[in-house]
Amino acid sequence: MADTTLDLTLDAAELTARLVDFPSESGNEKPLADAVEAALRALPHLTVDRYGNNVVARTNLGRAERVILAGHIDTVPIAGNVPSRLDEDGVLWGCGTCDMKSGVAVQLRIAATVPAPNRDLTFVFYDNEEVAAHLNGLKHVAEAHPDWLAGDFAILLEPTDGQVEGGCQGTLRVLLKTKGERAHSARAWMGSNAIHAAAPILAKLAAYEPRTPVVDGLRFHEGLNAVRIEGGVATNVIPDACTVVVNFRYAPDRSEAEAEDFVRDFFADCDIDEFIVDDHTGGARPGLTHPAAAAFLAAVGGEARPKFGWTDVARFSALGVPAVNYGPGAPLLAHKVDERVRASEIPEAEERLRAWLTS
Amino acid sequence: MADTTLDLTLDAAELTARLVDFPSESGNEKPLADAVEAALRALPHLTVDRYGNNVVARTNLGRAERVILAGHIDTVPIAGNVPSRLDEDGVLWGCGTCDMKSGVAVQLRIAATVPAPNRDLTFVFYDNEEVAAHLNGLKHVAEAHPDWLAGDFAILLEPTDGQVEGGCQGTLRVLLKTKGERAHSARAWMGSNAIHAAAPILAKLAAYEPRTPVVDGLRFHEGLNAVRIEGGVATNVIPDACTVVVNFRYAPDRSEAEAEDFVRDFFADCDIDEFIVDDHTGGARPGLTHPAAAAFLAAVGGEARPKFGWTDVARFSALGVPAVNYGPGAPLLAHKVDERVRASEIPEAEERLRAWLTS
Numbered sequence: 001m002a003d004t005t006l007d008l009t010l011d012a013a014e015l016t017a018r019l020v021d022f023p024s025e026s027g028n029e030k031p032l033a034d035a036v037e038a039a040l041r042a043l044p045h046l047t048v049d050r051y052g053n054n055v056v057a058r059t060n061l062g063r064a065e066r067v068i069l070a071g072h073i074d075t076v077p078i079a080g081n082v083p084s085r086l087d088e089d090g091v092l093w094g095c096g097t098c099d100m101k102s103g104v105a106v107q108l109r110i111a112a113t114v115p116a117p118n119r120d121l122t123f124v125f126y127d128n129e130e131v132a133a134h135l136n137g138l139k140h141v142a143e144a145h146p147d148w149l150a151g152d153f154a155i156l157l158e159p160t161d162g163q164v165e166g167g168c169q170g171t172l173r174v175l176l177k178t179k180g181e182r183a184h185s186a187r188a189w190m191g192s193n194a195i196h197a198a199a200p201i202l203a204k205l206a207a208y209e210p211r212t213p214v215v216d217g218l219r220f221h222e223g224l225n226a227v228r229i230e231g232g233v234a235t236n237v238i239p240d241a242c243t244v245v246v247n248f249r250y251a252p253d254r255s256e257a258e259a260e261d262f263v264r265d266f267f268a269d270c271d272i273d274e275f276i277v278d279d280h281t282g283g284a285r286p287g288l289t290h291p292a293a294a295a296f297l298a299a300v301g302g303e304a305r306p307k308f309g310w311t312d313v314a315r316f317s318a319l320g321v322p323a324v325n326y327g328p329g330a331p332l333l334a335h336k337v338d339e340r341v342r343a344s345e346i347p348e349a350e351e352r353l354r355a356w357l358t359s
Numbered sequence: 360m361a362d363t364t365l366d367l368t369l370d371a372a373e374l375t376a377r378l379v380d381f382p383s384e385s386g387n388e389k390p391l392a393d394a395v396e397a398a399l400r401a402l403p404h405l406t407v408d409r410y411g412n413n414v415v416a417r418t419n420l421g422r423a424e425r426v427i428l429a430g431h432i433d434t435v436p437i438a439g440n441v442p443s444r445l446d447e448d449g450v451l452w453g454c455g456t457c458d459m460k461s462g463v464a465v466q467l468r469i470a471a472t473v474p475a476p477n478r479d480l481t482f483v484f485y486d487n488e489e490v491a492a493h494l495n496g497l498k499h500v501a502e503a504h505p506d507w508l509a510g511d512f513a514i515l516l517e518p519t520d521g522q523v524e525g526g527c528q529g530t531l532r533v534l535l536k537t538k539g540e541r542a543h544s545a546r547a548w549m550g551s552n553a554i555h556a557a558a559p560i561l562a563k564l565a566a567y568e569p570r571t572p573v574v575d576g577l578r579f580h581e582g583l584n585a586v587r588i589e590g591g592v593a594t595n596v597i598p599d600a601c602t603v604v605v606n607f608r609y610a611p612d613r614s615e616a617e618a619e620d621f622v623r624d625f626f627a628d629c630d631i632d633e634f635i636v637d638d639h640t641g642g643a644r645p646g647l648t649h650p651a652a653a654a655f656l657a658a659v660g661g662e663a664r665p666k667f668g669w670t671d672v673a674r675f676s677a678l679g680v681p682a683v684n685y686g687p688g689a690p691l692l693a694h695k696v697d698e699r700v701r702a703s704e705i706p707e708a709e710e711r712l713r714a715w716l717t718s
Binding site: 169171173184185186187188189193195196197198199200202203205206210221223225226227228229230231232233234235236237238239242244245247249279308309310 | 528530532543544545546547548552554555556557558559561562564565569580582584585586587588589590591592593594595596597598601603604606608638667668669
């Protein structure tokens with residue numbers, strides 16, 4: 001790599017191309033983190049902190065509100081799609097164009113060009129978002145330096161087609177185990193059938209009616225589903241065990257404890273032998289009723305949509321900071337070999353954020 | 360092997376020991392089949408036929424009834440338990456002592472010592488009973504020479520503790536497949552859940568009440584059970600397929616077609632996408648109301664029991680010959696390394712059969 005500096009006077013699309021040409025696959029973010037840190041330290045209106053390959057920069061203007069702009073600097077593995085290429089139709093191709101170096105470019109441009117925002121700003125650049133959750137840099141910062149992430153409202157600049165996607169639903173996975181007693185299937189009455197014992201569980205799931213509550217202005221949509229079922233010993237044996245794996249996706253007006261209580265109550269009369277919580281991450285409120293968020297929504301326009309899947313906004317929510325996703329690029333193109341972004345979307349997103357932060 | 364002849368003047372227990380010392384694991388029955396054939400051909404009152412390593416010998420006295428005595432000559436693999444050993448308590452140890460060279464010894468003794476039975480006799484010695492069904496020698500004889508197996512009543516000399524076990528239940532295995540449509544579990548309403556679609560199947564199974572009909576004097580006990588269930592793609596995906604494997608064990612008063620109809624009707628309202636018959640073998644009536652069988656039961660004493668599991672008697676039943684299991688040895692000792700038989704049981708079984716066939 002010839003040039004390891006980042007020129008923040010480039011426009012957001014050019015800066016995106018520069019970032020794409022600066023490989024930073026998960027686990028190899030250090031050179032890019034160094035460059036981001038150096039570029040930010042050159043800006044006198046920002047205080048810069050670093051933890052591992054995570055960089056946090058803040059204004060300290062004593063404003064009434066503080067807004068966080070966050071993005072991950074890693075990408076999925078490069079698949080012959082670096083360096084970037086701008087085609088004649090104005091489309092920028094390459095690994096990370098969409099997910100999410102265009103969003104990172106917007107963060108850097110705002111950091112460089114808005115020295116006196118109407119709200120205090122915190123810029124978070126973190127590593128290892130595309131790999132196992134325990135490696136996630138935002139998680140590490142939240143655990144080691146939660147004060148660095150203090151704020152009233154957070155925006156994750158993930159690709160959302162330039163629409164606001166608010167909050168996220170929680171996800172709880174439980175294993176429901178039923179018990180029986182083995183016997184030869186020719187003498188079934190000598191045993192008891194654990195698969196038959198799972199009948200009430202499936203009956204309840206089939207009859208489940210999802211709740212669709214409005215939370216901070218967005219309508220969420222819950223779901224309770226068997227995602228796996230497994231039972232059986234041999235084709236001539238009455239099975240002594242059956243496991244139903246259930247996934248509960250729940251709206252962010254429930255706490256984790258409330259979600260777990262709901263599922264336990266829901267299956268309370270099903271004669272379950274073991275109820276095992278296998279995985280659980282809480283949701284995130286969109287916080288769109290907060291004044292900063294409402295002003296943001298008015299500034300960027302469009303109609304906010306709820307985010308049904310789990311995303312890193314939940315980490316902010318866990319710290320008490322409502323959060324949304326908002327960024328250039330189509331989410332469906334993320335992780336594709338033909339990943340791309342319309343170059344004009346990037347300065348557009350930048351302009352909308354600037355308008356909100358300088359009005 | 361020094362001596363490849365069989366001396367049918369030995370008593371039944373000694374002959375059993377001799378047969379055990381004559382290894383005949385499944386697939387390697389030829390030397391023993393040769394010895395059995397040679398010993399039977401030396402008996403002038405019998406007509407002997409051979410097909411592969413299966414030997415069939417018959418009297419042709421023009422009696423009003425014909426009775427078949429059948430046994431397999433193969434054993435499970437020897438596990439250091441050959442040659443045989445008679446201990447000081449009169450127990451004969453070794454591979455095949457129980458399953459079923461003691462029964463074969465009884466067949467051979469009757470063949471040698473009852474030249475003028477009150478019913479015509481057919482002796483069947485067959486190979487490959489302990490391995491895959493398609494290798495079974497009785498099946499091969501039934502297909503190639505069904506006339507060799509003609510008769511009014513058949514006794515399989517499998518170990519039954521010297522009790523008559525009548526007939527056997529049929530066994531039908533079906534795969535019931537439900538269909539759904541995949542979706543991310545965070546947006547479950549975009550798909551449809553194939554595991555939930557299996558709820559009515561399990562509900563019907565859980566509510567099933569078995570029939571316990573009396574057939575030819577024996578009370579059978581049906582069973583309809585899920586023996587396996589499988590569904591699921593990933594823990595965040597609504598599953599598009601689920602399979603319930605159901606095993607129907609049915610009394611021998613149902614034909615195979617009737618059994619299949621019953622199961623189809625039973626699940627008719629369950630919205631099953633595919634109903635696949637995976638395996639099906641019919642049952643066998645015990646035929647204990649037949650005069651020859653009734654006389655047999657009176658002669659051997661005790662109370663006949665129904666056989667719930669599937670056995671080779673079903674092959675006779677398919678040819679229109681009612682059949683029972685009756686032989687020395689404890690069925691629970693079959694296939695064990697410490698397989699054994701009380702030596703005195705063997706001539707006892709022989710004497711009871713002789714009494715019936717000469718009264």
